[in-house]
Amino acid sequence: MSFEWPWQHSFPPFFTLQPNVDTRQKQLAAWCSLALTYCRHHKLYTLDVMEAQESPMFNNKKIERKLSMEAIQVVFEELRKKGNLEWLDKNKSRCLVMWRRPEEWGKLIYQWVSKNGMVNTVFTLYELSNGDDTEGEEFHGLEDWMLLRSLQALQAEGKAEIITMDDGKGVKFF
Amino acid sequence: MDRFSWSNGLLEINETLVIQQRGVRLYDGDDKAKLDVGVALLSTHRLIWRDVKNHECCIAMPLSQIIFFEEQAAGIGKSAKIVIHLYPVPANKEPGPYQHSKYPYIKLSFKEHGQIEFYRRLTEEMTQKRWESTSLSQPIPTGTSPQVGRKTHAVGIIGIERKIEQKRKETDKNISEAFEDLSKLMVKAKEMVELSRSIANKIKDKQGDITEDETIRFKSYLLSMGIADPVTRETHGSGTHYHLQLAKQLGDMLQAPLELLSPEDLVNACKMFESLKLPLRLRVFDSGVMVVQLQSHSEEEMIASALDNVSDKGSLTAEEFAKLLGLSVLLSKERLLLAEKMGHLCRDDSVEGLRFYPNLF
Numbered sequence: 001m002s003f004e005w006p007w008q009h010s011f012p013p014f015f016t017l018q019p020n021v022d023t024r025q026k027q028l029a030a031w032c033s034l035a036l037t038y039c040r041h042h043k044l045y046t047l048d049v050m051e052a053q054e055s056p057m058f059n060n061k062k063i064e065r066k067l068s069m070e071a072i073q074v075v076f077e078e079l080r081k082k083g084n085l086e087w088l089d090k091n092k093s094r095c096l097v098m099w100r101r102p103e104e105w106g107k108l109i110y111q112w113v114s115k116n117g118m119v120n121t122v123f124t125l126y127e128l129s130n131g132d133d134t135e136g137e138e139f140h141g142l143e144d145w146m147l148l149r150s151l152q153a154l155q156a157e158g159k160a161e162i163i164t165m166d167d168g169k170g171v172k173f174f
Numbered sequence: 175m176d177r178f179s180w181s182n183g184l185l186e187i188n189e190t191l192v193i194q195q196r197g198v199r200l201y202d203g204d205d206k207a208k209l210d211v212g213v214a215l216l217s218t219h220r221l222i223w224r225d226v227k228n229h230e231c232c233i234a235m236p237l238s239q240i241i242f243f244e245e246q247a248a249g250i251g252k253s254a255k256i257v258i259h260l261y262p263v264p265a266n267k268e269p270g271p272y273q274h275s276k277y278p279y280i281k282l283s284f285k286e287h288g289q290i291e292f293y294r295r296l297t298e299e300m301t302q303k304r305w306e307s308t309s310l311s312q313p314i315p316t317g318t319s320p321q322v323g324r325k326t327h328a329v330g331i332i333g334i335e336r337k338i339e340q341k342r343k344e345t346d347k348n349i350s351e352a353f354e355d356l357s358k359l360m361v362k363a364k365e366m367v368e369l370s371r372s373i374a375n376k377i378k379d380k381q382g383d384i385t386e387d388e389t390i391r392f393k394s395y396l397l398s399m400g401i402a403d404p405v406t407r408e409t410h411g412s413g414t415h416y417h418l419q420l421a422k423q424l425g426d427m428l429q430a431p432l433e434l435l436s437p438e439d440l441v442n443a444c445k446m447f448e449s450l451k452l453p454l455r456l457r458v459f460d461s462g463v464m465v466v467q468l469q470s471h472s473e474e475e476m477i478a479s480a481l482d483n484v485s486d487k488g489s490l491t492a493e494e495f496a497k498l499l500g501l502s503v504l505l506s507k508e509r510l511l512l513a514e515k516m517g518h519l520c521r522d523d524s525v526e527g528l529r530f531y532p533n534l535f
Contacts, residue, residue, distance in 0.1 A: 007534075008535075010529065011531070011534060012489075012522040012524070012529070013520040013521055013522040013531050014534075015522070015524075016520075016522050016523040016524070018520055018521065018535075019514070019516060019521070020517055020520070020533075022517055023514075023517060023520050023533055023535050026535040027513055027520075027535055030535070064524075065522075065524060096391055
């Protein structure tokens with residue numbers, strides 16, 4: 001299924017950081033939403049800022065407009081504040097994009113676990129993300145670092161415990 | 175050098191020492207004065223010079239003697255100097271080292287430097303003219319004098335007489351000050367000079383009627399040259415009264431050229447529009463740009479029309495908008511910015527330029 005661009009993406013002012021505060025808020029909200037849906041559609045979990053500037057998301061060749069580096073940083077900062085983005089380095093050149101936050105993943109995973117009556121069972125991480133049983137679930141194929149974060153979120157809620165085993169990590173759900 | 179008088183070097187009451195500099199030799203015009211190197215002292219009232227070796231050899235000159243002064247740079251084997259041009263000797267001058275001089279200027283030669291600071295302080299004192307507000311009476315001792323202090327203040331009839339004299343001098347000064355710069359322009363501005371002379375005389379002699387038109391013209395001439403007009407302000411009411419009259423004139427004939435009107439006065443006059451119930455308003459934009467506009471131009475109207483125009487054309491630059499409305503680019507841009515500020519428009523800033531769109535966000 002091809003990605004559906006929002007109407008703002010063809011609106012030239014969308015690519016200029018708006019000075020009017022109220023207008024800017026709406027603009028940034030639209031950018032955040034676009035960035036997350038785009039990454040989700042293409043299953044992107046990390047972004048390189050330089051590359052991102054040239055990607056169709058921030059660069060609409062049809063109307064010859066692209067978001068400036070400064071504006072991209074502003075958008076990313078918004079995402080970070082909302083908990084959807086995490087910088088991997090001090091220079092802010094690479095980041096993790098969490099189009100679903102760890103808490104949200106954790107919730108999905110827990111729902112699946114309890115729906116299948118598998119509470120109190122121990123799983124390895126691999127089983128969860130790549131096991132046959134989880135095929136078809138949204139969290140199937142989730143990258144390790146994201147999965148771990150999600151389980152940590154559940155752990156914080158007291159719904160799971162991460163266990164270190166001989167050949168890796170595992171988790172027990174309560 | 176014949177402007178100097180012998181002095182005991184004591185500072186008088188109300189007189190303050192501003193700066194002193196050692197190693198100064200005096201020149202009568204271009205000739206070395208028949209004095210040694212000494213200390214030059216600048217006070218709020220006088221220029222004093224004292225011989226270093228012979229403290230009793232001390233001379234002073236009132237600062238009011240100075241017309242203007244300038245720096246003379248140092249050269250090879252020559253110290254830096256300050257050249258001071260002087261008014262003619264007043265008739266009542268006390269005797270000094272020189273009875274007569276063929277030069278209308280003196281020089282201070284700074285053999286031990288210090289000319290920069292001295293020049294700066296002299297400039298300050300000549301600008302502030304502090305000697306005018308405080309007349310000198312009995313002397314009081316400075317730190318350098320071994321004499322005992324004396325009780326000094328003006329009392330009784332003498333005091334009253336002194337005050338009257340001071341006031342008279344001040345009035346004279348104010349009038350002549352108003353014409354100081356004028357003297358340089360006399361050659362060029364014949365009409366201006368004739369008018370100002372006539373009015374000044376009328377004011378001084380309290381003769382005849384000065385017409386309103388004359389007054390306004392006169393003030394505008396002075397102000398256009400940057401001269402404060404203490405004489406006319408005092409006799410014709412405060413500055414705002416003048417601005418009121420000006421505003422009325424502006425309201426009547428906006429197009430007619432008012433010669434030599436200072437921007438400051440124009441703005442002040444424009445601020446009076448509303449209180450004068452004139453159909454004009456002074457509007458100040460965020461950027462600081464000020465415009466005079468008809469009262470009918472309310473803010474909402476401007477924004478609504480800007481939005482209409484932009485929506486109609488899809489998007490507009492300031493230049494396109496200006497053409498559409500027949501306004502200056504500056505004004506049309508201000509309108510677009512205002513509409514953007516109100517959230518009705520948004521901007522597209524690219525290499526192609528700045529363009530405004532309806533705010534669809």
